[in-house]
Amino acid sequence: MTAVLDAPAPAPATEMPPALRVVPSTPTPGSGLTRAQVEEIGRRLDALREQVLASRGQADADYIRGVIRRQRQLEAGGRALLFAGVLPPAWLAGTAMLSAAKILENMEIGHNVLHGQWDWMRDPEIHSSTWEWDTMSPSEAWKHSHNYMHHTYTNVVGKDRDVGYGILRLSEEQAWHPYYLLNPVLNVALSLLFQYGVALHDLEVEKVLSREKGLGTVWRQLKGIGRKVRKQVVKDYVVFPALAGPFFAPVLLGNLTANLVRNVWSHAIIFCGHFPDGAAQFEEEQLEGESRGQWYVRQMMGSANLDGGPLFHLMSGNLSFQVEHHLFPDLPSNRYAEIAPQVRALCEEFGVAYTSGPLWQQYLQVLHKINRLALP
Amino acid sequence: MTTVTPPQTRSARPRLRDRLVKLAEAAATPLVPADYLDLVDPLRSGAALRARIVAVQPETRDAATLVLQPGRGWAGHVPGQYVRLGVDVDGVRQWRTYSLTSPADRADGLIAITVKAIPDGVVSNHLVRAATAGTVLQLDQAAGDFVLPTPRPAKALFVTAGSGITPVMGMLRSALHELDDVVLVHSAPTADDVVFAAELRALAADGRIRLVEKHTDVDGMLGTAELDALVPDLAEREAWACGPTGMLDLLEGHWESRGLAGRLHTERFRPLVVAAGEGGTVTFSRTGAEVEADGATPLLQAGEEAGVLMPSGCRMGICFGCVLPLRSGAVRDLRNGDLTTAAEGDGVLVQTCVSAAAGPCDLDV
Numbered sequence: 001m002t003a004v005l006d007a008p009a010p011a012p013a014t015e016m017p018p019a020l021r022v023v024p025s026t027p028t029p030g031s032g033l034t035r036a037q038v039e040e041i042g043r044r045l046d047a048l049r050e051q052v053l054a055s056r057g058q059a060d061a062d063y064i065r066g067v068i069r070r071q072r073q074l075e076a077g078g079r080a081l082l083f084a085g086v087l088p089p090a091w092l093a094g095t096a097m098l099s100a101a102k103i104l105e106n107m108e109i110g111h112n113v114l115h116g117q118w119d120w121m122r123d124p125e126i127h128s129s130t131w132e133w134d135t136m137s138p139s140e141a142w143k144h145s146h147n148y149m150h151h152t153y154t155n156v157v158g159k160d161r162d163v164g165y166g167i168l169r170l171s172e173e174q175a176w177h178p179y180y181l182l183n184p185v186l187n188v189a190l191s192l193l194f195q196y197g198v199a200l201h202d203l204e205v206e207k208v209l210s211r212e213k214g215l216g217t218v219w220r221q222l223k224g225i226g227r228k229v230r231k232q233v234v235k236d237y238v239v240f241p242a243l244a245g246p247f248f249a250p251v252l253l254g255n256l257t258a259n260l261v262r263n264v265w266s267h268a269i270i271f272c273g274h275f276p277d278g279a280a281q282f283e284e285e286q287l288e289g290e291s292r293g294q295w296y297v298r299q300m301m302g303s304a305n306l307d308g309g310p311l312f313h314l315m316s317g318n319l320s321f322q323v324e325h326h327l328f329p330d331l332p333s334n335r336y337a338e339i340a341p342q343v344r345a346l347c348e349e350f351g352v353a354y355t356s357g358p359l360w361q362q363y364l365q366v367l368h369k370i371n372r373l374a375l376p
Numbered sequence: 377m378t379t380v381t382p383p384q385t386r387s388a389r390p391r392l393r394d395r396l397v398k399l400a401e402a403a404a405t406p407l408v409p410a411d412y413l414d415l416v417d418p419l420r421s422g423a424a425l426r427a428r429i430v431a432v433q434p435e436t437r438d439a440a441t442l443v444l445q446p447g448r449g450w451a452g453h454v455p456g457q458y459v460r461l462g463v464d465v466d467g468v469r470q471w472r473t474y475s476l477t478s479p480a481d482r483a484d485g486l487i488a489i490t491v492k493a494i495p496d497g498v499v500s501n502h503l504v505r506a507a508t509a510g511t512v513l514q515l516d517q518a519a520g521d522f523v524l525p526t527p528r529p530a531k532a533l534f535v536t537a538g539s540g541i542t543p544v545m546g547m548l549r550s551a552l553h554e555l556d557d558v559v560l561v562h563s564a565p566t567a568d569d570v571v572f573a574a575e576l577r578a579l580a581a582d583g584r585i586r587l588v589e590k591h592t593d594v595d596g597m598l599g600t601a602e603l604d605a606l607v608p609d610l611a612e613r614e615a616w617a618c619g620p621t622g623m624l625d626l627l628e629g630h631w632e633s634r635g636l637a638g639r640l641h642t643e644r645f646r647p648l649v650v651a652a653g654e655g656g657t658v659t660f661s662r663t664g665a666e667v668e669a670d671g672a673t674p675l676l677q678a679g680e681e682a683g684v685l686m687p688s689g690c691r692m693g694i695c696f697g698c699v700l701p702l703r704s705g706a707v708r709d710l711r712n713g714d715l716t717t718a719a720e721g722d723g724v725l726v727q728t729c730v731s732a733a734a735g736p737c738d739l740d741v
Contacts, residue, residue: 061467072407072415119683122469125411127685129663132406231405239402 030352042293085250107317453518462514537619705737
């Protein structure tokens with residue numbers, strides 16, 4: 001399939017290169033926009049951003065403090081219940097609470113705090129430069145690989161390392177290799193061990209293999225990851241089970257389950273952000289002299305939202321508003337829901353793709369893509 | 377009694393305590409145990425110092441006293457000292473200093489500050505008009521050397537204006553019984569604007585102090601000749617002055633010209649700004665933020681507005697709590713116009729609260 005869907009009349013084929021360079025395998029409505037249209041979209045989105053910035057205030061601060069308080073209560077309560085984990089209802093409730101606490105901490109709190117969404121409050125307790133999150137990846141390393149690499153080069157094949165995470169084939173434009181027959185298996189493994197995958201992602205193994213990156217740097221990074229992993233492992237698999245004395249087994253199993261649940265959930269949400277049908281990928285040439293407007297449009301075309309209610313949005317860390325998050329990664333996450341209708345209307349006005357769907361549907365599309373791309 | 381505590385118990389106790397702390401830290405990682413304890417008791421001992429507002433009492437149409445319950449780490453204060461308070465206004469943490477107006481040793485352990493709302497003052501207006509009992513604020517230990525000496529002076533003179541009465545009120549409430557001869561010359565726009573009016577007038581009526589009220593809307597500003605006439609024995613008095621910069625400059629000049637410079641103690645609420653920088657792009661290299669700042673905006677303020685976690689203190693160039701290394705570029709000291717420059721790698725320490733950009737500059741924060 002190479003035809004461009006619903007494209008406006010193509011711009012006169014003169015001097016200017018196209019405003020958007022979508023890869024052939026992900027044809028996208030709006031990819032024929034003119035430069036003038038793209039810049040107008042940019043201006044509108046800048047205005048939308050200013051509108052949110054001007055209204056940021058006490059209610060937002062109360063929101064994030066409330067989420068943090070509830071998360072800590074859930075975690076403390078879940079771990080306390082697991083001490084009584086020999087009783088099946090206590091084990092189930094404790095494990096569910098701890099899973100929810102870990103998901104909240106990673107998704108709605110950690111990820112968003114590390115984006116600097118709450119830096120404006122000037123509270124050293126809730127700040128991107130001081131936050132450490134409950135996962136294997138040290139926050140300092142993650143801020144580089146995620147905030148910088150992924151959010152700058154979103155969906156540019158060959159530049160955005162989140163396209164396939166260096167281990168999967170997630171684009172037709174990635175050359176096929178027999179190794180990719182393992183795509184489905186590796187995806188399941190990545191899902192189960194997602195927090196380790198995210199931590200090791202920072203190492204940029206492919207750059208080490210191509211000798212772009214020295215072993216000394218990798219060793220330093222590995223030591224940083226090792227320190228973090230040790231603390232995380234000791235907490236969940238030594239300290240809390242030991243505190244339970246003879247009842248260590250249910251605690252250990254509960255903690256293991258909570259970590260697994262969090263891994264599988266966050267993997268699903270994150271893969272649904274950029275890989276369902278409709279999310280475009282871009283050629284490297286897109287980045288040459290890219291304007292603010294072009295950057296915005298690439299973020300909209302390359303991201304996909306998830307439909308759901310308020311609780312679902314909260315548990316997804318508002319990454320269910322992936323489009324809005326990629327446009328404005330440093331706006332408070334509780335505001336994405338409010339601007340989403342305006343972003344969608346803007347997309348409709350200019351005929352730009354605005355991809356959205358329920359989790360089950362988007363995740364099936366992602367799994368289908370992973371399976372299909374296992375073959376040439 | 378000759379009982380001796382067995383030595384092993386004495387040394388075992390701290391070791392057990394250390395182990396428990398280590399265990400709690402291992403269980404709370406990546407947070408710290410305090411993050412959980414703060415949910416239960418933010419004022420407990422060992423916590424970052426905070427205070428809870430117990431009551432807000434109006435004083436005048438634009439001033440109010442906040443009675444505070446300090447956290448258990450509060451080390452007490454000497455009358456005349458000030459505290460730094462961190463107040464969240466519209467969700468943004470703002471730090472300001474306020475003089476303590478409560479006596480030093482209240483039986484209930486509470487302290488008080490008195491705030492006058494200044495036009496466009498973000499924090500002062502919030503505290504006077506919107507603060508409510510129960511709110512928890514960030515607090516620092518008391519500081520400042522605007523205090524009474526021991527032994528107390530035989531004769532004292534206080535010259536104050538507006539909210540400049542606040543540190544003096546703290547002194548009078550604590551130590552008036554140890555002062556035999558007190559003259560207070562206080563300026564305010566009208567009789568109704570005098571903070572603590574009833575209390576001061578009652579003290580004067582009882583003959584405990586001599587109070588001279590100057591209502592500047594009607595009487596005009598206090599002049600030095602007038603002050604000499606009002607207080608003929610001024611030269612014999614140890615003097616304390618607190619108020620607007622203009623008044624303090626005038627008084628300091630007067631005391632100096634009379635050869636009494638050592639006998640006047642002043643407290644300034646704002647730095648004396650004489651020169652502006654040229655402005656420029658300020659880079660906060662660790663945070664990765666970059667802002668355009670004009671030559672009158674202190675680097676501290678520019679950083680805070682960009683969401684950078686800036687260390688801060690008195691905000692008037694005294695305490696050095698805001699000092700940061702200047703990695704490169706040029707900054708100008710707002711108080712005297714001095715230019716400080718740094719080349720790559722120099723890391724010259726600058727006071728960000730009284731320095732503004734004088735060209736592009738790069739701070740290590």
